Amino acid sequence: MSVPRFWRKQIARYNLVGTHCKKCDEYFYPPRNMCPACRREGEIEDFKFSGKGEVVTYTVIHTAAEGFENQTPYVLAIIKLEEGPSLTSQIICEPEEVSIGMKVKPVFRKLGQGGERGMIYYGTKFVPDK
Amino acid sequence: MSVGIVSYGAYVPRYRIKIEDIARVWGDDADILRSGLMVNEKAVPDVDEDAATIAVEAARAAVTRSDIDAQRIGAVYTGSESHPYAVKPTSTIVAEATGATPVLTAADFEFACKAGTAAVQACMGLVSSGMIDLGLAIGSDVAQGAPEDALEYTAAAGGVAFVIGNKESELAAIIEDTYSFTTDTPDFWRREGMPYPEHGGRFTGEPGYFKHVTNAAKGLMAKIDTKPEDYDYAVFHQPNGKFPSRVAKMLGFSKEQIKPGLVVPRLGNTYSGSCMMGIAATLDQAKPGDRIFATAFGSGAGGDAFSITVTDKIEEIRDKAPKVEELLENPIYMDYAQYARHKGKIKIA
Numbered sequence: 001m002s003v004p005r006f007w008r009k010q011i012a013r014y015n016l017v018g019t020h021c022k023k024c025d026e027y028f029y030p031p032r033n034m035c036p037a038c039r040r041e042g043e044i045e046d047f048k049f050s051g052k053g054e055v056v057t058y059t060v061i062h063t064a065a066e067g068f069e070n071q072t073p074y075v076l077a078i079i080k081l082e083e084g085p086s087l088t089s090q091i092i093c094e095p096e097e098v099s100i101g102m103k104v105k106p107v108f109r110k111l112g113q114g115g116e117r118g119m120i121y122y123g124t125k126f127v128p129d130k
Numbered sequence: 131m132s133v134g135i136v137s138y139g140a141y142v143p144r145y146r147i148k149i150e151d152i153a154r155v156w157g158d159d160a161d162i163l164r165s166g167l168m169v170n171e172k173a174v175p176d177v178d179e180d181a182a183t184i185a186v187e188a189a190r191a192a193v194t195r196s197d198i199d200a201q202r203i204g205a206v207y208t209g210s211e212s213h214p215y216a217v218k219p220t221s222t223i224v225a226e227a228t229g230a231t232p233v234l235t236a237a238d239f240e241f242a243c244k245a246g247t248a249a250v251q252a253c254m255g256l257v258s259s260g261m262i263d264l265g266l267a268i269g270s271d272v273a274q275g276a277p278e279d280a281l282e283y284t285a286a287a288g289g290v291a292f293v294i295g296n297k298e299s300e301l302a303a304i305i306e307d308t309y310s311f312t313t314d315t316p317d318f319w320r321r322e323g324m325p326y327p328e329h330g331g332r333f334t335g336e337p338g339y340f341k342h343v344t345n346a347a348k349g350l351m352a353k354i355d356t357k358p359e360d361y362d363y364a365v366f367h368q369p370n371g372k373f374p375s376r377v378a379k380m381l382g383f384s385k386e387q388i389k390p391g392l393v394v395p396r397l398g399n400t401y402s403g404s405c406m407m408g409i410a411a412t413l414d415q416a417k418p419g420d421r422i423f424a425t426a427f428g429s430g431a432g433g434d435a436f437s438i439t440v441t442d443k444i445e446e447i448r449d450k451a452p453k454v455e456e457l458l459e460n461p462i463y464m465d466y467a468q469y470a471r472h473k474g475k476i477k478i479a
Contacts, residue, residue: 071177092176109176111178119218122183122186125178
């Protein structure tokens with residue numbers, strides 16, 4: 001990932017900031033600048049999600065992409081936030097701990113880094129909410 | 131005008147390694163080490179944790195505990211000796227992730243194990259002078275110990291954040307005064323670009339830790355005319371269990387006074403977070419009116435002493451964020467090979 005590409009999305013990734021359409025009451029994460037339903041009638045505002053949600057589905061990664069080799073096996077899941085939108089994230093737990101419908105909450109972690117010399121990408125991952 | 135702790139937050143990773151698992155690898159006697167160091171196990175960071183993520187978790191816990199409007203924070207200072215970047219502040223990451231940006235000053239502090247308390251003192255000055263409303267002072271480390279070095283048995287991970295303010299109605303604990311004792315003592319260092327610190331070995335305790343802790347502690351008690359008996363609790367920097375126990379005895383504090391804050395046997399040395407973790411653990415159980423005496427030590431070397439009085443406000447905020455005892459519960463134990471992988475001691479090409 002390029003430095004500017006991450007940088008522009010930094011706030012959204014750090015603090016789960018998305019958007020909300022005041023007209024149709026729909027929430028978006030990642031943030032959308034325009035409501036796909038209300039189009040130009042939509043009223044978009046920034047919205048900070050609580051980060052509470054539940055696991056819709058998950059997979060356990062054993063053969064990781066470059067840069068994630070030292071984390072295997074790890075859990076990757078689709079999480080539905082309380083406010084509605086779904087997102088893909090790693091869940092920090094043992095593979096046997098995760099289940100569909102499990103409640104999760106956000107934590108601040110390293111998402112990746114540009115090798116030994118590049119920037120470190122920080123952001124939100126999730127843990128079981130016991 | 132009073133100055134003190136408006137809120138506090140702590141964070142400890144969930145992984146631990148036991149002393150015997152490290153001793154087994156290097157052929158050392160675990161029983162001798164455990165009784166000599168008075169440390170049984172130490173906290174190990176997850177593969178995606180570093181001093182910045184730990185600082186953010188501690189800072190968020192502090193903001194949550196007192197339900198603070200993060201926009202009131204006018205300074206963020208993070209003390210660490212394991213800042214993830216050599217150039218690029220950890221404190222800007224913390225400020226952004228706690229919602230304190232953009233109107234604030236921020237910088238990273240470094241003074242071995244007392245960088246966190248140096249940040250507390252800087253924030254005390256800024257709020258007392260009226261330059262800022264609230265200050266966020268953090269001590270956070272993923273401490274490094276070279277394989278087979280004595281430090282490997284204790285170098286741990288964890289962090290603590292204090293929100294410092296001066297509005298009396300908001301203070302959970304009043305910091306009555308602080309006193310520092312500093313000299314140029316090369317007892318421990320890490321050169322630029324080196325992965326692990328070096329130290330002067332077993333003879334650095336007296337001219338380093340004991341000299342600076344006792345002088346800072348005695349200096350503060352003389353300055354404000356207090357005695358060890360005036361305090362309900364005491365916390366001293368805890369690189370292991372033995373040093374704070376011994377220095378407490380030397381100064382005239384009892385075992386009971388240091389007990390609630392002595393978290394090192396189950397946690398290890400969290401470096402910049404060490405003394406602040408002891409204060410946080412003590413605040414977790416102190417009653418309004420209780421007095422806490424604390425002295426941090428940083429190699430290089432210096433001691434920062436604090437005299438603290440707990441207020442009624444503590445009861446209101448205490449249960450709103452995880453207590454140190456809760457963070458120490460239910461750890462996941464790992465063996466040396468897993469620990470080496472987590473700490474990046476094994477490089478995958």
